[in-house]
Amino acid sequence: MFEFELTAEDIAQTRLAGSPLFEAVASLVTLRDPGAHAIHLPWVEQTRPLVADLDLRLLEALVPTEGYVPDFLTPPPSEPLPLFANELRRLRATPAEQVRRELRWIHPRGVPPILRPLRDDPATELPRVAALVRAYWDRALAPQWPRMRALLESDIMHRARRLADGGTAALLADLHPTVQRSGDVLQVSSRHDQVVALDGRGLLLMPSLFVWPQVRSVVDPPWQPSVIYPARGVGTLWEPVGSGTPDALAGVVGKTRAALLAQLDVPRSGGELAARLGLTPGAISQAVSSLRAAGLVVTDREGRALLCRRTAVGDALLSAGGAAAGRSHPDPVSGTIKG
Numbered sequence: 196m197f198e199f200e201l202t203a204e205d206i207a208q209t210r211l212a213g214s215p216l217f218e219a220v221a222s223l224v225t226l227r228d229p230g231a232h233a234i235h236l237p238w239v240e241q242t243r244p245l246v247a248d249l250d251l252r253l254l255e256a257l258v259p260t261e262g263y264v265p266d267f268l269t270p271p272p273s274e275p276l277p278l279f280a281n282e283l284r285r286l287r288a289t290p291a292e293q294v295r296r297e298l299r300w301i302h303p304r305g306v307p308p309i310l311r312p313l314r315d316d317p318a319t320e321l322p323r324v325a326a327l328v329r330a331y332w333d334r335a336l337a338p339q340w341p342r343m344r345a346l347l348e349s350d351i352m353h354r355a356r357r358l359a360d361g362g363t364a365a366l367l368a369d370l371h372p373t374v375q376r377s378g379d380v381l382q383v384s385s386r387h388d389q390v391v392a393l394d395g396r397g398l399l400l401m402p403s404l405f406v407w408p409q410v411r412s413v414v415d416p417p418w419q420p421s422v423i424y425p426a427r428g429v430g431t432l433w434e435p436v437g438s439g440t441p442d443a444l445a446g447v448v449g450k451t452r453a454a455l456l457a458q459l460d461v462p463r464s465g466g467e468l469a470a471r472l473g474l475t476p477g478a479i480s481q482a483v484s485s486l487r488a489a490g491l492v493v494t495d496r497e498g499r500a501l502l503c504r505r506t507a508v509g510d511a512l513l514s515a516g517g518a519a520a521g522r523s524h525p526d527p528v529s530g531t532i533k534g
Contacts (some may be wrong), residue, residue, distance in 0.1 A: 196414045197396060198390045199381040199420060206363050208397025211354050212272040213347035214280035215340065217423070219332050220258055220268050221405035223251070226335075227309065228260045234407055237433035238339070242438075243335040254327060256309050257301070265297035268324075271399060271418040275345060275351055275419055279332060283325045291317040293417075309390050342473030343404055343432065349466035350426040370400070370424045371410045383412050383422055393457035402426035428470055454480045456491060462502035 225232040226246075229239040258264050268287040270282060294317040298306050306314050313320040334496040336343070367376050373384035379396070391414050399413075399421040407425040414420050445453040451474070458471055469479045483503055486492040491509035494501050505513070 196388055197383040197385045197414065199383070199422075200390065200392050201363070201379050201381060201398070202393065202395070204395045205393040205397050208393075208395065209363070209366075209400065210397060211275065211351045211400050211402075213276045213344075213351065213402055213426075214269060214272040214282065215277070215279040215332075215336075215344070216286065216328070217269045217272075217401070217403060218343065218405055219279075219328060219336055220264060221403060222336060223254055223258045223331070224260050225405050227255065231260075232405065232407060234430055235405065235433065242335045246331060247318075249327075249330060249334070251327070251331065253309055253324065256307055257324070259301065263301055265294075265301055266413070266415060266418060267294055267297055268328075271413075271421065272401070276347060279340075283329060286328070287321045287325045289317065289321060294321070304337050339473075341475065342470070345466070345473065345475070346404065346426055346428055346432060346470035347402050348476070349428065349464070349470040352464070352466045353427060354400065354402075356424065366400075367525065370422065373410050373422065381422070383410060385412055389414065393420055396420060397424065400424070404429050404432060428467065431471055434471075444515075448486075448512075451478065452486055455479065456486060456505060456509055457504040459492060459503060459509070462495065462504040464502055468503065 220240075222235075226239060228241060229236055257268060268288060268343050270285040270289075272282070295314055296308060302310070313324065330349075338477050354366055357368075361368075364376070367374070367381060375382045396419055399419040401421055401423045402424050402425070404426055406423050407429050410425075411423040412421065413423070428433070444456070447453075448456070454472055455468060458468055463471075464484065465476055465479045468474075468483075469476050472479070483492060483494070489496065490506060491512060492503050492505055494503050496502075
């Protein structure tokens with residue numbers, strides 16, 4: 196078990212961030228061992244044909260399905276959600292000695308032949324590694340990234356609100372069943388036992404999609420001591436978007452606004468709606484404004500959060516749209532507002 200000792204200074208320095216590069220590297224494990232990450236099976240089935248002609252042997256040698264993954268592949272995020280290109284730039288700039296040290300950690304009995312060029316000449320080979328990660332990203336994750344990013348942003352916003360409303364106790368209360376706070380110590384289940392003094396560095400809390408169902412801890416430099424946990428709502432990530440939206444209603448108010456209205460079976464925040472629908476926060480805000488102006492939704496403040504919910508008129512319209520979808524004759528409405 197890892198035990199992170201939290202002082203008042205550490206609590207003040209605690210921050211939240213996500214990492215597209217970490218998701219790319221973690222997804223490689225999911226792709227190779229889908230049985231251990233069953234929630235992502237729809238993505239695995241979709242992605243395997245897309246990367247079938249990529250030679251991923253170099254990355255597979257760097258990313259074992261269990262155990263340590265070299266930190267130079269996933270530099271700690273320096274901002275809440277950095278650009279993928281910026282993270283690749285940091286990967287390429289890794290000091291040679293760090294690369295060699297971490298290669299010894301993942302292959303203590305000897306670096307395999309495929310990794311020896313990287314060990315011998317990191318400055319030349321790191322751009323090759325970054326280019327391969329980029330090629331993999333473009334096929335496997337880039338098409339889905341807006342949806343994935345929205346879910347990570349939603350988790351970060353949720354945690355930030357909990358911190359503002361209830362302090363550190365609320366922030367740390369429900370990260371994962373294997374993460375527990377006991378006084379000034381945050382306990383994280385692990386195969387290893389280590390007491391980690393944060394020494395004023397604070398803790399990095401990092402929501403992740405592909406870490407599910409586990410929690411990972413990072414305690415070695417250059418990382419800020421970190422806990423990487425499954426993001427809220429990861430179970431909805433690969434659900435078909437808009438599958439419950441009546442076509443008749445979409446023909447009247449537009450697909451985006453109809454899909455949003457259908458999601459409001461319970462009050463939801465803009466970030467959660469963006470994650471569920473795979474849309475940008477700006478698109479969600481515009482759609483909510485239109486629906487609110489029509490009296491179909493209202494927004495309520497809960498603490499520091501704004502939650503959107505359907506009105507009785509919105510409920511009636513959604514029900515009528517569902518009934519219309521079941522009729523055999525065409526809907527007579529001719530005017531269409533595009534979403």
